[in-house]
Amino acid sequence: MRPPLSALIGLTLTGLFLFSAVFAQWIAPYPIDASAGKVWEGPSADYWLGTDSIGRDILSRLIYGGQVTIFVALASSALAFSMGAFLGFLAAVSGGFVDQLLSRIVDLVMAIPSLIVALVMLSVLPLNLTVLILVMGILDSTRVFRLSRAVAMDIAVMDYVEAARLRGEGGTWVIFREILPNALSPLVAEFGLRFIFAVLFISTLSFLGLGVQPPLSDWGGMVKENKDGLIFGKPAALLPAAAIAALAISVNLVADWVLTRTSSLKGGRGG
Numbered sequence: 001m002r003p004p005l006s007a008l009i010g011l012t013l014t015g016l017f018l019f020s021a022v023f024a025q026w027i028a029p030y031p032i033d034a035s036a037g038k039v040w041e042g043p044s045a046d047y048w049l050g051t052d053s054i055g056r057d058i059l060s061r062l063i064y065g066g067q068v069t070i071f072v073a074l075a076s077s078a079l080a081f082s083m084g085a086f087l088g089f090l091a092a093v094s095g096g097f098v099d100q101l102l103s104r105i106v107d108l109v110m111a112i113p114s115l116i117v118a119l120v121m122l123s124v125l126p127l128n129l130t131v132l133i134l135v136m137g138i139l140d141s142t143r144v145f146r147l148s149r150a151v152a153m154d155i156a157v158m159d160y161v162e163a164a165r166l167r168g169e170g171g172t173w174v175i176f177r178e179i180l181p182n183a184l185s186p187l188v189a190e191f192g193l194r195f196i197f198a199v200l201f202i203s204t205l206s207f208l209g210l211g212v213q214p215p216l217s218d219w220g221g222m223v224k225e226n227k228d229g230l231i232f233g234k235p236a237a238l239l240p241a242a243a244i245a246a247l248a249i250s251v252n253l254v255a256d257w258v259l260t261r262t263s264s265l266k267g268g269r270g271g
Helices: 005-022 058-094 096-110 114-124 129-155 159-166 171-207 219-232 235-270
Strands: none
Touching (some): 005 058, 005 235, 058 096, 058 129, 058 235, 114 171, 129 171, 171 235, 219 235
16 A cells, blocks of 8 residues: 555655765765854754854754764663563553552653653663663653553453463464564554653753763753853754654654555454
8 A cells, every 4th residue: 555645745755854964974065063154053054954053063063963863862762662662561461469569650750741761760870872872762651551451351362462472382482473563553653652752851951951961962961051052043052943843743654654554454454
């Protein structure tokens, strides 16, 4: 089935962002921290998008910032789904005390806004990419746990799962060979939404000063660095904000198409 126009636009934009992130060192005109021109200089042949608050090339900063933003978001999302999906499946398969214990721990963590928890943790922990990924991944895994547990609860009562248990298969077999393959569709669609949440989350943390630290750069940090230019009519802060919005829209378009496609396939099988 051919993807609709919205999905094609999403795939194209997402592919461009990923390409820029992977090959940032080769396509960026200037190094990430090079002061290339005057402060808040307008677009020119040398600086296609102008310069920032200390004369660095905005295009180069956007490309390198996209690399850091996408890497942190992807890594934290992968960690969140690895933890959340496994624990959610484990809770659904085990039931009883294990299910109640894991569910109540998740309820406790989700009772406090994630941003507040992250700000408290990052204010006392070393500020580096590893810590950021761990904090974001662990906090986001609670949302994945709720989804994966709900999906696994529906699958766990199917005949083929009961047959596997009657054959004497253990919980690990049931999780990885019976439940996981049948739960991939909603999890894949949810991954796109969680990835965008991670992009917005790391950008928010960087804007507040507890995210990606210099000399590295990300889009949220770029907004913070150039926000004062808006007072003087300089659009440097709007460009990374536009990049965040474009990435969010493109990935959402792809996630919506994946979710719609998998839902229609299931409907066809049911008929």
